[in-house]
């Protein structure tokens with residue numbers, strides 16, 4: 001079993017860096033190692049790049065860039081440093097690194113609105129020292145890097161990413177080499193997209209205890225941590241009774257996808273509560289499902305777990321179902337319209353609840369904007385978990401699973417092909433099925449979100465564009481049974 005990989009908040013990286021400087025190596029030594037690691041990475045990824053352009057800022061990040069530039073220059077490459085330091089370089093180690101580059105015959109040009117031609121651009125403008133949206137002049141340099149035809153290698157972080165995410169303009173890099181510890185912020189949302197291929201150089205720091213992780217990164221190999229083979233003497237009553245509630249008029253497909261996903265994730269019995277008019281189509285596609293006549297309502301004593309929300313609508317029909325479900329003390333997944341109704345009415349949730357908002361729904365839960373949610377995805381997920389006392393799966397690139405008192409999980413799985421209708425309905429069914437099989441809500445949310453994204457990746461082997469939610473079904477079954 002592979003361990004989940006630890007990730008760190010920028011503050012923790014700063015503290016670790018201070019400890020490393022106190023105990024293991026001084027700042028200039030770390031900077032030299034950072035520049036060397038970046039140079040090795042550039043050679044690995046772009047061995048034939050002959051003309052290198054290094055954009056250096058005024059801080060430690062710029063210092064890493066000057067070390068890189070010196071090494072590239074000494075190797076015989078044609079190197080230009082464009083320096084963006086309106087008030088000069090005040091960082092001692094960076095100033096020393098600059099002097100060594102110049103003493104070695106290196107060429108430094110001041111920033112002047114446009115960048116020269118090159119085969120590779122190295123982004124050493126801003127690192128983890130950024131605390132607010134880049135100011136006008138820095139934003140212009142970031143735009144110029146993004147407009148450059150050459151690929152970009154970002155040092156430590158793509159310039160413009162701060163401790164919470166991306167406040168404004170940010171460099172879109174092909175690759176980023178982080179220093180000391182891998183950062184959580186680069187694994188989700190827009191920062192993930194800006195970072196490109198990620199790698200981390202530990203800078204040979206030994207004898208310093210790393211901080212406690214602020215998040216854990218999971219990829220498909222982590223599934224076996226949660227999903228074990230079934231006992232040979234099990235029966236269907238033990239594998240969980242799951243009720244799927246939703247599919248108001250016109251939205252039958254949503255609840256069908258949810259129910260089929262629950263069945264494919266191993267739920268022993270799946271019962272659907274939807275409009276009577278949908279029963280024939282539902283059972284024609286999946287005769288293993290059960291459908292309850294509308295007049296009977298939801299029997300909350302029957303299921304071990306409920307998924308409610310896909311196609312539920314926000315009218316009286318959906319509201320009444322949700323109201324009934326929330327009266328019971330039952331494990332439940334609240335998705336889509338159920339999330340919006342909860343946000344609107346501020347309902348208290350059962351103790352074993354999982355909310356699965358996309359960023360727009362998360363904004364409704366917090367009474368804020370989608371931009372604010374995306375600006376700080378870890379903070380937003382934690383705030384929802386706190387306010388609603390629930391496990392939260394915040395969907396989108398780098399899905400985050402958060403709960404009060406737990407280290408959040410972030411997924412290194414999933415793909416843009418999954419941004420299509422029905423994918424969320426499948427996720428709700430998967431998580432409910434795992435809770436029905438006895439998993440605690442946080443574990444079911446982690447395992448379910450990972451299983452869903454891994455199934456999406458496997459299904460996308462045939463192409464991301466045109467990927468359908470139903471394409472995940474055979475993959476769910478395969479991946480729900482890891483060797």
Ligand SMILES: NC(=O)C1=CN([C@@H]2O[C@H](COP(=O)(O)OP(=O)(O)OC[C@H]3O[C@@H](n4cnc5c(N)ncnc54)[C@H](O)[C@@H]3O)[C@@H](O)[C@H]2O)[C@@H](O)CC1
Pocket residue numbers: 017021026027030031032034057058059060061062063064091125126127128129130131132133134135138155156157179
């Ligand atoms: N301290 C150390 O031991 C090490 C530091 N390293 C590098 O140093 C970096 C951190 O260095 P610093 O703390 O000097 O910070 P940065 O180099 O990230 O940035 C500081 C610079 O950014 C400018 N700045 C800040 N906010 C701005 C805004 N909103 N708009 C425009 N400009 C803004 C500041 O004026 C300052 O010039 C790391 O990311 C890493 O690249 C590495 O060399 C590894 C070792």
Ligand SMILES: [K+]
Pocket residue numbers: 061123124125126127154155156157158159
């Ligand atoms: K950078």
